[in-house]
Amino acid sequence: MCELLGMSANVPTDIVFSFTGLMQRGGRTGPHRDGWGIGFYEGRGLRLFQDPRASSESEVAQLVQRYPIKSEVVIGHIRQANVGKVCLVNTHPFSRELWGRNWCFAHNGQLAGLEGSTTFYRPVGETDSEAAFCDLLNRVRRAFPEPVSVEMLLPVLVASCASYRKLGVFNCLLSDGDWLFSFCSTKLAHITRRAPFGPAQLKDADLKVDFQSETTPNDVVTVIATEPLTDNEQWSLYQPGEWRLWRRGECITHGKA
Amino acid sequence: MCELLGMSANVPTDIVFSFTGLMQRGGRTGPHRDGWGIGFYEGRGLRLFQDPRASSESEVAQLVQRYPIKSEVVIGHIRQANVGKVCLVNTHPFSRELWGRNWCFAHNGQLAGLEGSTTFYRPVGETDSEAAFCDLLNRVRRAFPEPVSVEMLLPVLVASCASYRKLGVFNCLLSDGDWLFSFCSTKLAHITRRAPFGPAQLKDADLKVDFQSETTPNDVVTVIATEPLTDNEQWSLYQPGEWRLWRRGECITHGKA
Numbered sequence: 293m294c295e296l297l298g299m300s301a302n303v304p305t306d307i308v309f310s311f312t313g314l315m316q317r318g319g320r321t322g323p324h325r326d327g328w329g330i331g332f333y334e335g336r337g338l339r340l341f342q343d344p345r346a347s348s349e350s351e352v353a354q355l356v357q358r359y360p361i362k363s364e365v366v367i368g369h370i371r372q373a374n375v376g377k378v379c380l381v382n383t384h385p386f387s388r389e390l391w392g393r394n395w396c397f398a399h400n401g402q403l404a405g406l407e408g409s410t411t412f413y414r415p416v417g418e419t420d421s422e423a424a425f426c427d428l429l430n431r432v433r434r435a436f437p438e439p440v441s442v443e444m445l446l447p448v449l450v451a452s453c454a455s456y457r458k459l460g461v462f463n464c465l466l467s468d469g470d471w472l473f474s475f476c477s478t479k480l481a482h483i484t485r486r487a488p489f490g491p492a493q494l495k496d497a498d499l500k501v502d503f504q505s506e507t508t509p510n511d512v513v514t515v516i517a518t519e520p521l522t523d524n525e526q527w528s529l530y531q532p533g534e535w536r537l538w539r540r541g542e543c544i545t546h547g548k549a
Numbered sequence: 550m551c552e553l554l555g556m557s558a559n560v561p562t563d564i565v566f567s568f569t570g571l572m573q574r575g576g577r578t579g580p581h582r583d584g585w586g587i588g589f590y591e592g593r594g595l596r597l598f599q600d601p602r603a604s605s606e607s608e609v610a611q612l613v614q615r616y617p618i619k620s621e622v623v624i625g626h627i628r629q630a631n632v633g634k635v636c637l638v639n640t641h642p643f644s645r646e647l648w649g650r651n652w653c654f655a656h657n658g659q660l661a662g663l664e665g666s667t668t669f670y671r672p673v674g675e676t677d678s679e680a681a682f683c684d685l686l687n688r689v690r691r692a693f694p695e696p697v698s699v700e701m702l703l704p705v706l707v708a709s710c711a712s713y714r715k716l717g718v719f720n721c722l723l724s725d726g727d728w729l730f731s732f733c734s735t736k737l738a739h740i741t742r743r744a745p746f747g748p749a750q751l752k753d754a755d756l757k758v759d760f761q762s763e764t765t766p767n768d769v770v771t772v773i774a775t776e777p778l779t780d781n782e783q784w785s786l787y788q789p790g791e792w793r794l795w796r797r798g799e800c801i802t803h804g805k806a
Contacts, residue, residue, distance in 0.1 A: 335637065335638060336638045337636060337673070338637075339599065340597060342594075350618070351612075351616055352612070355608075355609070355612045359609070379592060379594060380595075381591075381592060381594035381596025382593040383594070388646055389670060389671065389673060392667075394632060412669075414648065416593050416594070416650060
């Protein structure tokens with residue numbers, strides 16, 4: 293199993309606090325020693341940091357923790373390898389360009405016997421996760437050669453995720469830098485922080501932050517994670533089969549496959 | 550104008566020394582203040598660091614200088630913006646997946662009136678450089694829907710570069726992680742270091758390195774740059790229209806468009 297981290301916000305927000313919590317699970321408080329990665333959108337641009345080493349020991353992870361990159365959408369992942377050896381090419385998140393936008397994807401779970409299409413996008417590495425991402429983008433591209441709204445797109449995303457879920461465990465995060473789509477097959481949690489902001493205490497590290505002093509009253513910031521990252525706030529758990537579409541911190545639509 | 554940096558080596562080699570020289574030109578000894586980026590291949594995996602800020606002031610650039618990432622192929626770039634505003638999405642190098650491999654591209658120059666095809670790959674940002682990269686990949690894909698050897702591919706690469714060159718200045722570096730293709734429209738230099746290795750002195754910073762102590766007798770390392778990076782070694786200059794294909798540090802074929 294792996295751990296996912298997602299963020300959707302209505303103002304560029306740094307994810308240092310949540311990322312610090314997640315990183316502890318990469319070899320210190322969790323068993324996810326086989327690499328980590330995080331993608332930050334800056335407008336349509338995607339800044340990707342990845343390391344096949346354990347996040348709790350990674351020099352690049354330390355940079356990311358020190359360096360408050362502000363972003364409206366973030367997708368992070370720490371990995372415990374099931375399929376594919378531990379190397380850069382098998383490290384999430386994965387990205388591809390579609391319709392002139394950078395799409396970014398991370399997956400938690402395992403799929404058995406996926407026969408992904410390779411018409412357009414092909415995996416570079418050996419993971420079932422990247423194969424599923426390529427297959428999903430191939431389905432989107434086949435259905436819509438030209439750009440459509442995310443509302444039009446949604447049925448293809450949901451149907452694809454539902455089909456992968458039949459092959460095993462498929463919790464995922466997907467974004468094009470504007471919206472953040474999340475699908476829960478077994479385990480995913482979310483929290484939306486907005487005014488009045490309060491303090492938060494990480495579960496996995498001795499770190500507390502008072503969001504009040506770091507935010508303005510109009511900020512809306514949603515964080516999604518495999519398991520709640522703080523122990524003094526109320527996280528909501530996704531139901532199995534539940535999907536949610538986030539944009540600028542708000543859940544704009546949701547449903548169940 | 551921008552500055553290019555490329556490396557092809559037969560063993561994983563760090564590029565800290567050359568990168569340090571290049572970074573000085575990003576706002577200190579050179580006028581290239583509008584961002585920088587560098588892509589390191591690790592096998593088929595591509596690790597990309599980019600920053601729209603001047604490289605001489607960038608925190609990420611400092612990390613890359615401290616952190617000796619070993620790679621067999623590297624493509625770096627510092628930018629002085631001509632076309633497209635200064636932001637992440639307009640920062641070289643650009644990358645796309647083709648045939649299940651990560652392709653990486655950086656360009657120095659300016660193209661006027663490029664009408665790039667967008668059949669398959671589309672630019673995310675606004676630069677002529679990314680448009681040319683997408684057009685080039687679209688030509689490759691149209692000519693060869695399935696993978697072919699670089700020898701088969703070469704005529705398409707050379708013909709594409711020759712056509713872009715008609716629109717302005719087109720010095721470029723392109724790689725799929727195995728080979729490194731370089732095309733000179735106006736300015737490009739290369740040096741191949743092999744045993745016996747000697748000392749090298751950067752032109753742009755007070756830094757000297759003795760490659761003897763960092764290498765083994767079988768290492769072959771080629772560095773390509775817009776202008777020579779050291780002042781005590783003999784660099785070779787490309788002729789206008791000259792292209793060279795590098796693999797594992799050696800020039801395996803070259804010609805003139």
